[in-house]
Amino acid sequence: MRILYVFGFVVLWQNQFVSRLLAAFTFAKNSDMDLVKRGCKHTENTIQHLKTCLFRNYDNTIHPNYLKGVTNVTLKLMPKVMEFEDTILSLHSWILLTWKDPHLTWTSRNYDGITFIHVKSWEIWMPDVSVSNSGDMSGDQFQLPQMDCLLFNEGSISCVPAAKFMSKCNTDFTYWPYDKHHCRVTLSSWSYKGEEVDLHIDGEGINMGGFWKNTVWNFKFISSAKQIYFDECCPNATYPKINYNFLLTRYYDKQHIAFSIPIIVLILITLTVFVLDVKSVERLTLASVNLICHLLCMFYLHWQLPYNGTNTPNIMLFYQESLALAIFAVILTTLLRKLENMSTEMPNWISSSITLVLNNKAGRFLVLKDEDSKITDEDTATEENSDVAKSQVKMKRLSWKYFAVIIDWLSFFSVVLIYIIILLILVPAT
Structure with a gap:
């Protein structure tokens, strides 16, 4: 009887140990489900751990919805300073770019409640927004500068680069020094068609609140509109462009x-x-x-x-x-x-x-x-x-x-x- 009693106690103890072991394994599996999927290990620094998991198998040369759909990019200009010489308008501006990347999402409760992190623009895919009617054909007009961006847990990304947009205006100096000039800044994607990356306007598409007035020209925003262009080389492809129209009126007192x-x-x-x-x-x-x-x-x-x-x-x-x-x-x-x-x-x-x-x-x-x-x-x-x-x-x-x-x-x-x-x-x- 004693032998049976001892044997039963050992069996019961083994069953409890196995149950506790299974429970611990299940908890670890649930808490590190994202890590298992991403193939990364937990570290003491939560943000570092999160970024390691996010960018482990990430390719920043492929747009987020490749082969799945279109990536919608919303933009807004925030002009700061303008310069105008002969026929070239140089607009120093911030530009707000927002889009979603489904590859960069996480569950905030699994990472100490973190809902957003700062990332470098070179770490993620960036829309190649440039001026299509540029007055300067240097490489700076076809790429945005490096900057910090905000990445939210649902995959939303917001970037505010400072850029210099140079566009060629249709000038008319007939009534100089009482001349007025209509200038257009056309933004578009340099390498993607509309079926891959589509551009949209955020509200009116511009915020003139931080603009510093020019002493020579009265710089006035007229309108913004999205237009769809077609190219003879690719009849089945569309090329969206955002047009910003401005009016420059010279201060003629002098x-x-x-x-x-x-x-x-x-x-x-x-x-x-x-x-x-x-x-x-x-x-x-x-x-x-x-x-x-x-x-x-x-x-x-x-x-x-x-x-x-x-x-x-x-x-x-x-x-x-x-x-x-x-x-x-x-x-x-x-x-x-x-x-x-x-x-x-x-x-x-x-x-x-x-x-x-x-x-x-x-x-x-x-x-x-x-x-x-x-x-x-x-x-x-x-x-x-x-x-x-x-x-x-x-x-x-x-x-x-x-x-x-x-x-x-x-x-x-x-x-x-x-x-x-x-x-x-x-x-x-x-």
């Missing part, structure tokens, strides 16, 4: 003072030339100075205007037309001075024209206002000297003088009309 005021001054000088007496030295001197000022302004403007290779800026066209009028003023002054000294026989059509003008009150006001006393003096001198030939010469010269004055006034009104037409055509409406 240029307005530097270039608009000289325009007004040159117009007034040119008109003043036609008002002065033809024989005066001041008129010829002012006409010459006016011509030189036009040339200096055009030379200076040549170095200030941007080179866009399309339309010539209207301000340069104005200086060109005004220069032509300044040259005309110099040539006309020289010819009229010569015309007033002529004593040859005047054609009948010229005499008839002078008579027609003098019979009009306005014509007499413009032509004879300085000649009434001269005519009286000449008549008196003729009576005293009784020199008929000399009197006839003076009358001929006086007739040519009237004709020169009439031409001068007609030129003045013509130049005024030309300036009005030029300003109406070249000055922007807004």
